[in-house]
Amino acid sequence: MIPHALGLGALAGSLTQLGPLAYLSLLLVGWLPKPERWAFAGAFGLLCLRLLLPSDPWAGQIGSRVELEGVVREGFLSTPQGRVYVRHFPLLKDGRYRLGGVLQRPQGRRNPGGFDQALWLRGVGVGAVLEVERVLWSQPLPRGPRDALRARLEAGLSPPVAALAAALTLGERRDLGETYGEFQRSGLAHALALSGLNVAILTGFLVLLLSFAGPYRYLGALAILLAYLWLVGPSPSLVRAEIMAALVLVALFVGKGRLDVLAALGWAVALHLLWQPSAIYSLSFQLSYLAVLGMALVLPKLPRPSGLKGWLLAGFVVTLAAQLLLLPLLLHHFHSLPLLSPIANLLVLPFLNLLVPLGFVKMFLGNWLAWPFEWLGRLTLELVGLFARGPQLFWGEISPVGFALYYLGITPLLAALYGHISWRRGVVLTGSAVLASSLSLLAPAAEYWQLDVGQGDSGLVRLPGGVEILVDGGREWAGRRVVGALRALGVDDLELVVATHPDADHIGGLPEVLESVGVGALVTGPPQPQDAQERPLRAVAQARGIRVIEAGAGSVLEVGQARLRFLGPGHNGAQDNARSLVFVLEWRNRRILFTGDAPISEERRWEARPIDILKVGHHGSASSTGEELLEGFRPRLAVIGVGANVYGHPTPAVLERLRRHGVAVRRTDLEGAIRVPLR
DSSP: OHHHHHHHHHHHHHTTTTTTTHHHHHHHHSOHHHHHHHHHHHHHHHHHHHHHSOTTTGGGGTTTTEEEEEEEETTTTEETTTTEEEOOSSOOOSEEEEEEEEEEEEOOOOOOTTTOHHHHHHHTTTOOOOEEEEEEEEEOOOHHHHHHOOOOHHTTTOOHHHHHHHHHHHHOOOOOHHHHHHHTTOGGGGGGOOOOHEEEEEEEHHHHHHHHHHHTTHHHHHHHHHHHHHHOOOOOOHHHHHHHHHHHHHHHTTOOOOOOOOHHOOOOOHHHHOGGGGGGGGHHHHHHHHHHHHHHHHHGGSOOOOOHHHHHHHHHHHHHHHHHHHHHHHHHHHHHTTTTTHHHHHHHHHHHHHHHHHHHHHHHHHHGGGGHHHHHHHHHHHHHHHHHOEEEEOOOOOOOHHHHHHHHHHHHHHHHHHHHSSSHHHHHHHHHHHHHHHHGSSSOOOOOOEESSSSOOOOOEEEHHHHHHEEEEOOOOHHHHHHHHHTTOOOOOOEEEOSSOOOOOHTTTTTHHHHEEEEEEEEEEOOOTTTTTTTTHHHHHHHHHHEEEETTOOOOETTTEEEEEEEEEOOTOOGGGOOOOOOEEEEEHHHHHHHHOOOHHHTTOOOOOSSEEOOGGGOOOOOSSOHHHHHHHHOSEEEEOOOSSOOOSSSSSHHHHHHHHEEEEHHHHHHHSSEEEOO
């Protein structure tokens, strides 16, 4: 039963939007005794029924102007009708509000590797976003027990350590700032989620504290755990840990003693989804349960550790097992994996294990434990910062087939671990899956991406042979978005970065690109004394030893099988947008014209030859993309990089010109990032 459940689960998980969740579900079913198996199946059936029923109270009001009154906490407005996510700048502080605005659908992912707001909100049961136009009235919330506990917890601590304490004990991570990024880059972000570590420590402390109550101490501990859940809020990892702790405490109370971990995990999944069906879409839900599953699978097969060396080895193996099940999810969503993560977990988690109980005690003793907590907290943060600077494995997004091959690949190893097949056969089958997955690398990409960077420009051309060329990078804030897209597409080296002209909406994000990925050369136009926008870009290039190529009309660059023929700027007196680098990228029989923000007066100077794709100039401004250009170059597809703006881009005049010439039009403001295959 177990191997069949493993294989079927891997296949089912790859064929659904839920990723490896079906794998987890069927794997657990395969391990459960018959009564629990039936209970799990019944719970899963009820869940499917609930998922089929409409549950969004705002579905019929999308696009409507509304006035809503309720309590705002951490960006969500709770009203009698339901919850909505609040979009307002600056962020609204927690409090009671009456807000006027427009209800909108959450945005999906706009770029490869970009944030999928719709999926995130679906995971917390929210289906609408309130775009706030006016705050009608507001009042702060009265201080509650959580505020009092946090004040006592943070008393006597420096801001970084106080933020760490609040995250570890109360689940409040909003004040961590860059510290959270360091935890992510070191592979320790999971330690900041209220989960099994926190609940296990709190449960043990409570059972010990209530030992005078005999067997009723387990029920007392359970009651306090439920109060803790109410106090800090139901995150997926905390709900999972609380359900499993509750099952253990109830088993101890009725005298059953030890509880099967896999059975408890199966019950936790079922009960969690019955209570909060939308959690099935939550990444934290999937990561939480898969991590525990990985540890639960390997623990029974480990010899009982003895001595420091044995305990360290056991801890390393258990951490590695959790990482093994999480690996494709982590790479798919975050596009990087800290290579020192197992070592970081081994060395840093013991300090966090001390900080958690110290934090719980400090909430009641205040300043008495400030000095040891401060010292231990600073040491922990120093270690985290050290590991955050370690090497990273970067990876692109993983396809459903990739998920299937990965989980099918590790299934024989699990079957061998439990004695269902020989280790030799397990290794052979896993090696076959690895070989099959590597075949996808034999068909390199040939594609053009126009990234969504709002009212700005950024395009990426990917060609066989590892040739990747980035044209512009949007505004400064878009640099992170461009880097995220590059990571998601598996791009860690760029042959060329072309800065068409020194406007902020074209080159503002390029310094971050140059600092984040390998770059062979930076291509710019001839420098001008007034180009203040371009100086930071050239400074970063110089600091990182990146060659700078100054191009103009008549220049030709060859990269692999691609050729860049520059058509402009063609005269030294050109100013502003007329100084845009204009070039045709040629690869095999494909030709793409990049025009920067060049005006119609410059378009008349270019030698015209038919092209396949026109990157429309100046975001669709009427001052570009003239009749002569369309008649001479005869593009089949026009791509417009544009976002919300007050200029009316793309203008009706340009859209009409393109329509008259029979040119298909695609726009980033309507579609998000645009992919055009070049084969």
